[in-house]
Amino acid sequence: MKRAKTISRLVLGMLLAFGFADVQAQExxxxxxxxxxxxxxxxxxxxxxxxxxxxxxxxxxxxxxxxxxxxxxxxxxxxxxxxxxxxxxxxxxxxxxxxxxxxxxxxxxxxxxxxxxxxxxxxxxxxxxxxxxxxxxxxxxxxxxGVIAFIVNTDALKKKNLAVPQCWADLLKPEYKGLVAYDDPTVHGTAWESIFAANIALGGSTKDVKPGVEYLKKLDANILRYSRDTSYNPSLRGEIGIWLNADGNGYKMKHEDGGPIEVVIPCEGTIGTxxxxxxxxxxxxxxxxxxxxxxxxxxxxxxxxxxxxxxxxxxxxxxxxxxKKMKPLHGSYDKVKSVSILEKQDIIDPYKQAWLKEIKRN
Amino acid sequence: MMRHWLGALYIMPLTVFFVAVMVYPFFNMVFQGFIPSQAMLEAGSAMSTADGEYIVTWDELTLANYLSVFTDDHIRSGLTLSLAISVIVSFVSIFLCIGPAWLLVRKEFPGKRMFRAILTVPMAFSGIIIGFLAVIMIGRIGAIPLITDWLFGIPVAEALAYSLTGLGIAYIWFQIPRATLNLESAIRKFDWDLESAARSLGASPFQTVRYVLLPLLTPAIVSTMAVTFAVSMGSFGVALLLLKKATVLPLEIYTQMYSTLAFELSAALSVQLAVVTVGVNYFLRRYGERHYAFAS
The missing domain is CATH 3.40.190.10 (Periplasmic binding protein-like II)
Known part of the structure; x- marks a missing residue:
């Protein structure tokens, strides 16, 4: 009995750690x-x-x-x-x-x-x-x-005396070399949305991915790696300085894991995922x-x-x-551009192929 | 008669096991490799039925998957890197481990048993864990760059883990125990009287090494290389965690399967990986046994 109690307390503790103990069992x-x-x-x-x-x-x-x-x-x-x-x-x-x-x-x-x-x-x-x-x-x-955003580990940037980037264009600056990462878009859907967000923000459309491809080609020099596993923990630790991913993952790192994390909505815009x-x-x-x-x-x-x-x-x-807690350090949610799932469906495979050809295998 | 029967019964489980997990899947894979991969199917003819199951007729079988190792630059680069890194890592780990293996056989020292036990640790780790350790040690904020930055103001080996050098270091790290323990058990079988005999018959230390010890050691080296080569060729977790753009063949098999959905291509590549690895192994062992049969 006593053991059962201890275990249930442990579970409760874990629940608290997961941060949803304040969720009332809703009817x-x-x-x-x-x-x-x-x-x-x-x-x-x-x-x-x-x-x-x-x-x-x-x-x-x-x-x-x-x-x-x-x-x-x-x-x-x-x-x-x-x-x-x-x-x-x-x-x-x-x-x-x-x-x-x-x-x-x-x-x-x-x-x-x-x-x-x-x-x-x-x-x-x-x-x-x-x-x-x-x-x-x-x-x-x-x-x-979620919304595609920059998840920034401010400690990692501070160590190099770098400012938090505010725009897609900022990420191309040579001082961010080796600090930026997005996951492999042929494996992870959110990673695909991340590179598609860049395309939409920089003037591309569901018919035209050229702005995205051109941008990613340049960004390649600053990329640490194209992870096939999740970059959540490396970003929290600061191995990755700027992770392109969904905002919710960043807010969880910041508010629940207590990491030195800020979320940035890029100034040129982004998309929902x-x-x-x-x-x-x-x-x-x-x-x-x-x-x-x-x-x-x-x-x-x-x-x-x-x-x-x-x-x-x-x-x-x-x-x-x-x-109230979902406040980006820079940028605003007004910048989210709407692209329907149906429209994305036609472009997802061609854009993946373009990424493989122009970035991954180049 | 009775004994034969018992003998057959005794090897039954292994035979069944061998057929079930090696022979049948392998030939199945060989066959799959001839089927046009899904990507091709979707682009070209519509051979899929309403529920998405593919029906392939004999005349649609193709060599394209097997030839892609020649025709596709990216896949070829994966095979080349696999071969290069496996060969280099095999040589380097032999070079690093032959001395320690020798010590383990010939010398007594305190903590020897413990040392041997600790050596097996990297063997128990999967490639992914080894890749992770490489990131912890020589990643962008790995222990070594952090410590050297703190001591000398210059981060050494910063983000080295993600380069080919870093990949090589990680491979060597997990080959060291395998090489050492393999070499040790081979060296243990030596007839040490031959060394004493050579010395007492007046051979110089150089001559002893050149004409007695080296020929004695060669089969051990060759058989150890066969093992380290095969393990390196098949390793996939380390590359999965560390490589940015380059690829090794096992990683390419995974990629073709899970991101491109080209199952048939990954089947063909798997067959080729198996053939290359088994082939190299077979010739290494044959070479070792033919040329230095007297030694073991």
Missing amino acids: WKEKGEWLKKLEAAKKAEGNRMIQYDAQPNYANWGGVTLFFKKTYGIDIPPDMKGSSATMAALVKERSSTVADVAYYNSVIAAQAAAKGVHQAYKPMGWDKIPADNKDPDGKWFSVHQ PLGMGLVTWAKRPLLAKAYLDWLFSPEAQGIWADSFWQPIISEYATESAK
Whole structure:
């Protein structure tokens, strides 16, 4: 008994560390109905399911899955694939896959749906999801979104007596050599959005990626590496000085990990990066998966994301306390330009190919 | 008769295991390598069925995947770097480890057992952990640049981890224990009387080394190189963590599979990696056994 208490205290401590203990277990209208559904699913399929791409340090999946386990008793282990790797795995594994649900950048979620790896499902709260963030049949849907920003480790810059960059153009200055990094855009969806943000900000469009490619070619001289694993920890430590990624990851480093981190919205502009999911065609635990997807659109899960600095896709669940903390050091959210997921879908592969040809393999 | 039967029964598990995890997957992979890769499929003819499953007929099989190691500059550079780094690292680790291996066999010193135990540590680490350690030591804010900056005001080896030199250092680091322990067990089998005999028959130290010790050591060196070469060729985690733009063949296999979705190309490259590695190993061992058979 005593041991159980100690363990539960430890878990509580971990919850506090994850920073969502202040999230009140929110009640929502359909909760009673949902709980029945969940119990039936647990009885039929057990208490463990698999999500491809559930990186604890990305979009606070660590916190979300821990809450789900603690409150509802279902275990979802971490999975470190990126968006493209997740799609690749599902396309390759098909009916032998162990995945029940998959998480990606929404553009890639839509691509994956087109490759037939998702089945249609409309989670609870479907009508509240904005129309441009879901497939009409429910083959994919966004769960939350971020904004592409510079995540700056101010200690790393201070050591070199450098100012915090404010614009895309600043990053090209030779003094930032070896300090800048973005992840491999052929592996990570957010990294692809990062380089696409540069293209849009610098005058490109969904039809024209030349400004982006030209910029990235020049930026290459200052890049430390194109990581295929996540750069969250290296950025927090200061190995990477300026990481191009989603703002929410930066705010989490700053407010929850207490790192010397600032978020900058570049002066030329940037874009939003929605992230989405789908129910895997060959899910072995479809009932659990459906209950889980339902829950992800509840005020509870959407609220956890809001509190960990990701904009919930159902915007009414955003919390004021988190909004107050989402203040960039430079720049403003007015600079976010809107590009629809549909438009991005046509350009994602050509831009990836251009990046491989002109930057990675050059 | 009975004994034969027992013998066959005894090797059954290994045979089944060998067929199941080596022979069948390998030939499956060889075949996959002939299928036009998905990228090609999507660009060209539509061979996919409604649910996305691909149906390939015999006349659509292609050599393109196997030839890409010649036709694609990037893939060729991966193979070249793999071969170059594996050969260099094998030589350097032999050079670094032959002395310590000799000491381990011939000399007693306090802490010898502990030393040997510690040596196995890098062998237990995966490539990704070794890459991570390289970043900690010689990354942009690694321990060595930080300490030298503090002592002398000049950061030494800053961001070295991300260069080819850094990659080589990381490879050598995980080859050192393997080379040392391999060499040690080979040297242990020596007939040391031959060395004493040479000396008592009047050979100079140089002659002893040149005509007695070196021929004795060669099979040990060759067999150790065969092991370090094979392990370096297959290593992927270190390069995954450290390389910015360059690539090694195993990393390219991963990339083709997970970012380009060219599974068939990665199958072909895997076959080629296996053939090159097994081939080099086979000839090294044959060379070692033929030329220096008397020594072991």
